[in-house]
Amino acid sequence: xxxxxxxxxxxxxxxxxxxxxxxxxxxxxxxxxxxxxxxxxxxxxxxxxxxxxxxxxxxxxxxxxxxxxxxxxxxxxxxxxxxxxxxxxxxxxxxxxxxxxxxxxxxxxxxxxxxxxxxxxxxxxxxxxxxxxxxxxxxxxxxxxxxxxxxxxxxxxxxxxxxxxxxxxxxxxxxxxxxxxxxxxxxxxxxxxxxxxxxxxxxxxxxxxxxxxxxxxxxxxxxxxxxxxxxxxxxxxxxxxxxxxxxxxxxxxxxxxxxxxxxxxxxxxxxxxxxxxxxxxxxxxxxxxxxxxxxxxxxxxxxxxxxxxxxxxxxxxxxxxxxxxxxxxxxxxxxxxxxxxxxxxxxxxxxxxxxxxxxxxxxxxxxxxxxxxxxxxxxxxxxxxxxxxxxxxxx
Amino acid sequence: xxxxxxxxxxxxxxxxxxxxxxxxxxxxxxxxxxxxxxxxxxxxxxxxxxxxxxxxxxxxxxxxxxxxxxxxxxxxxxxxxxxxxxxxxxxxxxxxxxxxxxxxxxxxxxxxxxxxxxxxxxxxxxxxxxxxxxxxxxxxxxxxxxxxxxxxxxxxxxxxxxxxxxxxxxxxxxxxxxxxxxxxxxxxxxxxxxxxxxxxxxxxxxxxxxxxxxxxxxxxxxxxxxxxxxxxxxxxxxxxxxxxxxxxxxxxxxxxxxxxxxxxxxxxxxxxxxxxxxxxxxxxxxxxxxxxxxxxxxxxxxxxxxxxxxxxxxxxxxxxxxxxxxxxxxxxxxxxxxxxxxxxxxxxxxxxxxxxxxxxxxxxxxxxxxxxxxxxxxxxxxxx
Numbered sequence: 001x002x003x004x005x006x007x008x009x010x011x012x013x014x015x016x017x018x019x020x021x022x023x024x025x026x027x028x029x030x031x032x033x034x035x036x037x038x039x040x041x042x043x044x045x046x047x048x049x050x051x052x053x054x055x056x057x058x059x060x061x062x063x064x065x066x067x068x069x070x071x072x073x074x075x076x077x078x079x080x081x082x083x084x085x086x087x088x089x090x091x092x093x094x095x096x097x098x099x100x101x102x103x104x105x106x107x108x109x110x111x112x113x114x115x116x117x118x119x120x121x122x123x124x125x126x127x128x129x130x131x132x133x134x135x136x137x138x139x140x141x142x143x144x145x146x147x148x149x150x151x152x153x154x155x156x157x158x159x160x161x162x163x164x165x166x167x168x169x170x171x172x173x174x175x176x177x178x179x180x181x182x183x184x185x186x187x188x189x190x191x192x193x194x195x196x197x198x199x200x201x202x203x204x205x206x207x208x209x210x211x212x213x214x215x216x217x218x219x220x221x222x223x224x225x226x227x228x229x230x231x232x233x234x235x236x237x238x239x240x241x242x243x244x245x246x247x248x249x250x251x252x253x254x255x256x257x258x259x260x261x262x263x264x265x266x267x268x269x270x271x272x273x274x275x276x277x278x279x280x281x282x283x284x285x286x287x288x289x290x291x292x293x294x295x296x297x298x299x300x301x302x303x304x305x306x307x308x309x310x311x312x313x314x315x316x317x318x319x320x321x322x323x324x325x326x327x328x329x330x331x332x333x334x335x336x337x338x339x340x341x342x343x344x345x346x347x348x349x350x351x352x353x354x355x356x357x358x359x360x361x362x363x364x365x366x367x368x369x370x371x372x373x374x375x376x377x378x379x380x381x382x383x384x385x386x387x388x389x390x391x392x393x394x395x
Numbered sequence: 396x397x398x399x400x401x402x403x404x405x406x407x408x409x410x411x412x413x414x415x416x417x418x419x420x421x422x423x424x425x426x427x428x429x430x431x432x433x434x435x436x437x438x439x440x441x442x443x444x445x446x447x448x449x450x451x452x453x454x455x456x457x458x459x460x461x462x463x464x465x466x467x468x469x470x471x472x473x474x475x476x477x478x479x480x481x482x483x484x485x486x487x488x489x490x491x492x493x494x495x496x497x498x499x500x501x502x503x504x505x506x507x508x509x510x511x512x513x514x515x516x517x518x519x520x521x522x523x524x525x526x527x528x529x530x531x532x533x534x535x536x537x538x539x540x541x542x543x544x545x546x547x548x549x550x551x552x553x554x555x556x557x558x559x560x561x562x563x564x565x566x567x568x569x570x571x572x573x574x575x576x577x578x579x580x581x582x583x584x585x586x587x588x589x590x591x592x593x594x595x596x597x598x599x600x601x602x603x604x605x606x607x608x609x610x611x612x613x614x615x616x617x618x619x620x621x622x623x624x625x626x627x628x629x630x631x632x633x634x635x636x637x638x639x640x641x642x643x644x645x646x647x648x649x650x651x652x653x654x655x656x657x658x659x660x661x662x663x664x665x666x667x668x669x670x671x672x673x674x675x676x677x678x679x680x681x682x683x684x685x686x687x688x689x690x691x692x693x694x695x696x697x698x699x700x701x702x703x704x705x706x707x708x709x710x711x712x713x714x715x716x717x718x719x720x721x722x723x724x725x726x727x728x729x730x731x732x733x734x735x736x737x738x739x740x741x742x743x744x745x746x747x748x749x750x751x752x753x754x755x756x757x758x759x760x761x762x763x764x765x766x767x768x769x770x771x772x773x774x775x776x777x778x779x
Contacts, residue, residue: 027671034664038657045653068561070491073458074552107456109632114649117642118632120456173455175628206459259734263433267426271661274422277415278668284411285675341648344494347458349646 007306010297011313014290018314021286025318028282031275032322032371033329036364038271040330040356042264043363046257048355049341053253056189057246059222061133064215064232067239071252071345072105072214079210081238085217088235090228092218094132100217101127104202107348108173108195110162112340119340121162122194122348123152123173125202133218137191141167142182147198150205153182155192157351161340165195176205190249193340193351216245255344272371279375283315287383294383295391304384311380312373319372323365330364331356402704409676416672417712420755423665424716424748425723430654431744432724436735437650439577444636446610448508449617451603452639454630458483460599461629468623474608474616479504482587482601486549486563488539494733495535496579497549499587499601508606511574512584518543518569526589528568532580536570538732543567549583557595581736605633662755669759673705677763684767685775698768705760706753713752717745 018025064085069075077085082102092099104125109118128147131137145151152171159165171178178197186192203210219225229242243251287294294307335356343350406413451469453459463480470478484497502522506512514522514530522528531541541547545567555561565585573580587600607616617633624631634642644650677684684697692700721740728738 024671024675027667030667031664034660038660042653042657068487068550069552070487074485107458109454109456112645115642115645117638117645119642119646120458174630255734267430267657270422270426270429271664274419274426274661274668275664277419277422278664278671281412281415281668281672284415339648342646 003303003305006302007309010302010306010310013293014310014314015317017290018317021282021289024282024285028279028315028318028375029322029325031278032319032368033326035268035271035275035371036323036326036368037329037333038326039264039268039367040327040360040364041334041354042260042267043360044330044334044354044356046260046264047357047360048352049256049260049350050250050253051355052188052190052193052350052352053249054246055187056136056191057244057249058134058218059225059244059246060219061245062217062219062225062228063243063245063248064217065213065241065243067241069241071347072103073346073348075213077102077212077215079212082212082215084235084237085215085232085240088217088228088231090217090219090224090231092220094129096129098217099129099132100215101130101133102199102212102215103127103130104199104206104208104211105213105346106202106206108171110165112349113161113163114339116163119162120342120348121158121165122346123202124194124196125199126196127199130196130216133216134186134191136187136189137184138186139182139184142180145181145197148201149198150176150178150201151181152178152195152197153184154180154195155351156183156185157192157338157340158195158349159183160338161193161349161351174205190350193349252343252345256341268367272367276371276375279315279318279371280378282318283311283376283379284382286314287311287379290383291386291391294386295388298386298388299392307384308380311383312376315376315380316369316372319368319375320365322372323368326368327356327361327364331361398700398703402700402707405676405680405700405704406708408680412672412675413708416669417708417715419668420665420709420712420752421716421719423661424713424752425720426661426716427658427748427751428717428720428740428744429724430658431748432720432738432740433735434651434654435741435744436731436738437647438641438644439579439737444640446613446635446637447607448636449605449607449613449620449633450636450639451605451620451631451633453602454621454632457602459629460601461603461631463598463600465603465624465629465631466600469603469605469620472616472619472623474612474619476606476608477504477508478603478605479508480587480600480603481505482590482599484549484554484585484590485552486554487552488547488549493539495538495581495583497583497585499590500584501587502584505584505604508604511578512571513574514569514571518571521568522586525566525568526586526592527564527566529565529583529585530569530571531567531583533570533572534580534729534732534736535583536567538581538729541567541570543569547583554590554594556593559593563593576739577737579736581732604636610635662751666755666758669705669709669755670762672708673701673760673763674766676704677701677767681770681775684770685772688770688772688775694768697770698764701764701767702757702760705764706756709756709759710749710752713749713755717748721745 065075086098086100106123107120108123110121112119145153154165167180167183169180225244232238232240232242334354337354340349340351453461466478479501482499484499486497547565547567548562551561613635620633621631687697724739731738
């Protein structure tokens, strides 16, 4: 009890005298804040991208690709094959037959608003059941494209990032002119980065004959997946890979998540080392300026433990402050920032917004506290080991 | 130089503090070098791409193919020299994660138009004589431990053979090297005629690479090429290779701005840390500075001493940090190869880094040095 009371008393003295060391303490806080801001902001890129990729995928939807294709871009099916897949057991049946959409996936060159240079925007040809397969797709302006017409609908994120995709615009791709008849949202998912049209209209425009590239099928239940997959892989007329849509989209975001994750952590670790040295300086000088005070306390009978605790507490308070400032800055500057990048697997653009999640903020503050602990522990031990007589005699 | 010893003694006055400040500066410059290498890795293509080469791609998007007959038509456009083509294969070697670029090309013209891809005459001859022959960049060959003569099976994705298994078996006939450090040594090149043989001669290519005689007329020639194919089934879009590379880099995102923002934060923090150290050490030495002035040091000399001390500390930190990153980068390179084919600290960045180290010293020592200069002898000696 005495120990605890001593610890609290010394800590309070320390914290109250922080103002006298404002300059040096501010340096430590700024160091922590800088590290946390960079850490959180960089990882918010990965988090935002992952949110877009993950939220589009449903466990109750299966995607079927030609065996060996890891993306829709390199897959391909004949019409008869897509029929077999759509009719397979496990697929939900609606009033108009199986709830499945055979699709084409191509890219079109559309200028990016921010730079004016061309970018690969996905153009997806979908079947009539596509809106049943993905009920999250919702028209927010205009209407759906009509079957058989050269009309497209544009995801809201794509319309925001790329020029000339506004509602009502006309687009000339190849020999055909297309009209944007609607803008859609899809609960913030990947589909909002795309342009959609009728697959049967896209086939002749892209000289694809009667072929498709992928089939998306809504399953009766999430558990029907095994039955559906087994039926297709056992069928001698097909050579296919079947995956849950949620797994497929998560795998698609792997490259970027890994790259940003590795770089973000590497940069943060290096910065943290630098900032910890700064914090060590601050805490050593804090201890040095209070040498006499600490020695006096020790002479009065305060033990070493409370002195250690008080220095550590001061360092942790500075770290917490820095972590909160850094996290707050990252939140203010980065969160919600709209951008687009290349999804390497499909070679096309994905629009997303940076996302500073609570998890990232907690991670950032924890990170700051670890730095504070490391920066405080050695000065704290030094303070406790100070020879009382010598310190008192000094100055 | 006469005062070097004095500067050194001053720095050693508080060894631990100097060491920590030094180490945080080392880390900052290490990070600076690393970030500059990453930045260069993202936009090296823009810098090396020739202004004298044009790329002609399908107007709708680069994944659309172009007819092979365009080659001779482009070749007859005034101002055009050699024309060759390249086609993205997009196959899988063992596992989709082993990603690298595979291109079907015309060996002789391709090597002529890209002189920066260096292949020995014997290897080139063997390639011309071997239809399933392929050449790999040095870094790619090292990554998979390929030797000349190896058979390399690659699973087709878009380019499935008309008959037989979906795997192409290539024979590695050569390993090319880059003429400069900025050349991508991670590509896999094989013969377009072999591709056509396997898929059935469909007469299609991915894009054209057009050498022009006068880079000053690039826009004019590009327009002339596109005009020939206007209103056809496959319209084209021709730009300089550099413009193409830039727009490609911009598709990835503004990596340059993100990296520079990080560098900015790093240096701001380090400036505070180093500035704080200098301010503390000058404050502690107030009376000493008074003594120096008493024995005849001018105000300017005292200012110079403090500044020199800060510059010495920052400069040493900068040099060590940059030297460390130069040592470490070659070790990191194989791990990042698939993302960043070119990964090294550009010499210009090293020079900028050294300049920044000196600036950091001047900025961190500036205020304390000014304080030291203004110090009155009586005032300084009284404080104690």
